[in-house]
Amino acid sequence: MSTRLSHGGRLTDRSTPVQFTFNGRSFSGYAGDTLASALLAGDQMMMGRSFKYHRPRGVVSSGAEEPNALVNLGQGDTHEPNARATTTEIFQGLKASSQNHWPSLEYDVGAVNAHLSRFLPAGFYYKMFIHPRPLWKHVYEPFIRQSAGLGKAPHPEARDPDTYEHFYAYTDVLVVGGGVAGLQAALEAGRAGAEVLLLEQTAHWGGRTPVDGGEIDGLDPDAWIEKAVGELEAMPNVRIRTRTMGAGIYDHGYVLGYERLTDHAPGQPGPRHRLWRIRAKQVVTATGAIERPLAFAGNDIPGVMLASAVRDYLVNYGVAVGDRTVVVTTNDDGYRTAIALKRAGLDVPAVLDAREYGGGALMDQAKEMGIRVETGRGISKVKGGKRVTGVATCGIAGSGALIDEIACDCVAMSGGWSPVVNLWSHCGGKLFWDEAQACFRPDTDRAPTGADGKPFVTPAGAANGYLYLSETLSDGAVGGRTAATATGHAAGDAAVPETSAPVEAAPRPVWMMPEGAPYEYRAKAWLDYQNDVKVTDVQLAAREGFESVEHTKRYTTLGMATDQGKLSNLNGLATLANALGEEIPQVGTTTFRPPYTPISMGSIAGEARGSVFQPLRRTPMHDWHEAHGVQWEPVGHWRRPYCFPKAGESSEQAVHREITATRDSLGLLDASTLGKILVKGPDAGRFMDMLYTNLMSKLAVGRCRYGLMCSENGFLSDDGVVARLDEDTFLVHTTTGGADRIHAHMEEWLQTEWWDWQVYTANVTEQYAQVGVVGPNARKVLEKLGGMDLSAEAMPFMTWADGTLGGLQARVFRISFSGELSFEVAVPAGQGRALWDTLMEAGAEFNATPYGTEALHVMRAEKGFIMIGDETDGTVIPQDLGLDWAISKKKDDYIGKRAQERSFMDNADRWKLVGLETLDGSVLPDGAYAPTDGKTRNGQRNTQGRVTSSYFSPTLGKGIAMGLVHNGPDRMGEVISFAAADGTTMTEARIVNAVFFDPEGKKQNV
């Protein structure tokens, strides 16, 4: 069984017990434990079930690479799936549960899949469930969804109570990884005077070295690390952070750091996670190395673990994973585990060394301690179900003939070490294959390059393939000096610390154990634990023609789980290479992508949630609307009143009331959101002629004109009223959503095409509040305010005037978007609320009625006025909308003119705007299409028209609509049918003039 020893544990504090639960059962650990170490101390070896076959799985590693021990943390609003038990620090009251099991971890129904494993090979889902198609949705998919999948996503209504933040940091040198190489690199760069930021993903400095042993400068590793950290802390130019992972390296020295501030201590004030957005001139990746598992039958049975992990649990946490541990290794490092276990008084029945002649000094030391060492030996098969009970040993080279069986409850395996090259590779760093050490290493001649074309990443230490203590430290020093020099800081040449550690013999790469393993062994030899990919799956993929590693990865799902194949990639590659008869470097690696380990969605969002997610733009009258029962409609970042329902009124009733009141007497519209752009300068008229299809340069001062803007591709992009303020100045009104876009459009043309024209533009949208005063009594209420002559003679339709209205400095435009007598009154934004209140008060005797966007839309549709975004969709030209009258024939050029000369645009045979009137008076479904005979080339029904706007008109008492219909204006009076969303219910409508109400314009011209 796994248990806590009576002493030991360099990271745990035995004076501080910590209570927590796993699957509802109470456990006790110590401060400093990870969830994995505390569960092991409580003999909870099994921590989850595998993805596909639901096989029992125990923890296999002790760090970020863990594929098996994924757990749910927290409950309700703080629930989080797929947390690695090996990197979760326990705290008082922690609640964890296992994943992917039903009904329980111990008794899982889905484990039946394991008995079907011969029938669930690579690509099984692709092959099996493609036919017959109808079965997929109702039979296969529900079954697969029930039986597959890891953690559960949080409930959709759950709201994360924690806070997160982004943090920007700039530094000369960023060192990722706080092992001895990273510490040495930071020391060198710091001493050279560079600004240094050092990140370590765990809570502790020094990496593996304190567990692995050796001496640095005559000190034991813990003492040296403490001294190094002390020196770094004392340097004002150095910042250091634990619990902060270098998540990804991107172009031009951009690096994401992921700091976990309160995961280990919930309830502490401040954000839970912090996303560091770092811009570094130079990056040193001292990210260490990861031990590889070995592929033998039963290598996933709980109790089979990486040798380094067995050692970590023992030394760091005082936890013995088993009473009797068989070590199986291809290199000298495995002996460290055997020696450490023996020293702790635990039984090590044998070390099985795959190498014919065994190892070096560490092997000798193990033998001296009385440990049985068998060379040229491996494991053919692990015995046990939910826990290892023993191993069958065999010669490494053969097909697995039994030599002997050894009873044990733990297997510590070491397949050699792979440098963590993920960050090096994220931004284009290349790799080379090191035959002697059997690993990919950074090719420093092909480093990621920055904005200046020079390398900006330096790998250091074990991450650079220097796996032994002495070379790790000296390479860390080289990395720090290289980075410091590249940022213009003269690096020192002080001696690198002296180290002493046993000399290690060369490893022997073993990709399958035994090397001639028969099918029944290979089919139980796991490569990717998390995605349940076996040696036989990769071999099958190779037989079926998947030669590219990228294809094999996707076909077998090798390395595609949440651990991104940290343990499985190289073993999988080697298996594929062997199956294809190629060398490993020829097969190549898959792409390493950030983040290194998953980061929280909260950290990505940072502060940008709730009301901070997007700025809310408010008009000066916003509070009045809010206080008067407004129903809001989002328009861009603005909130505009949709309508103002009174008590007991539906929004539809409110809209009808607002329209009727406006047409009968007086309506008020908050039009402040309308875009307002000043175009000024000696060449303003010339520029306006290019922007608009109309001849704006001839607009008289004091007059207004409705204008159209097109893209260079000819399509209508915005519309609005232009007022000429003086000879050199135009005030452009745009749609509410179009102001920023149109202003950018103007600047683009001015700066990049007509840069010699003297024109200045300014977006003054928010400088003015604007109110539409609309209806038969519009003039009366304004005259009541007093101060300006607004008579028909003094101020005819489509003019503007400056003046004072009711004591407020105002600009009045006599324009109409409703067909009523209408004025738009603009005042400085700070006076907007005063104007609104004054109008409401003065208008009381006329039943002044505030109206919203829906009433605005209905009234404009009754008049046949188009709306950008309804009648236009990026394929519509002004000519389609019968707006030829707004296109100047006198101009040589405007933006979009050349495009509109193309044969398919300069063509009568197009869909054009018409009015549509249902025969039964009903309202046509908005967006409905009118089908016609025949089929398109894609086999869909041909169509001959589409509804672009559709409303019930309270003024006319029936449904009205506008639409684009093939050659519509030539088909007046014709009845065509429109299909509802179900595709079959048809509504007949007659093609009519789009102006439904007051076609002579009697109401607005008074």
Place this chain on the structure above:
Amino acid sequence: MLTIQCPHCGVQAEETELSPGGEAHLSRFGPGSEDQDFEAYLFFRENPKGVHFERWRHVHGCGKWFHAARCTVTMEVFGTYSAQTTEPPKALRDKISEKRPGWTWRDIA
């Protein structure tokens, strides 16, 4: 995430401050131009593996458009210059030649 220096205000701008504007040095073809010329102006774009000239706007900064010469493979930025010119400056072209001998882009070399 790129950093590109705005030649107008001098800021070493983050990519999030900038908005891309596609290929640089297009010649506008207006009314009266041939269909092929107009088509090329509106739709045909270079897609080089290597040296490229493109437009950027320092939209969350000084608001000015500018041009950048960049390597689409390595993301190296060779230099930036005013948008108010019809071809890359000689000094910049020479600098690119030093780093990428024999480069061409459209009819520029």
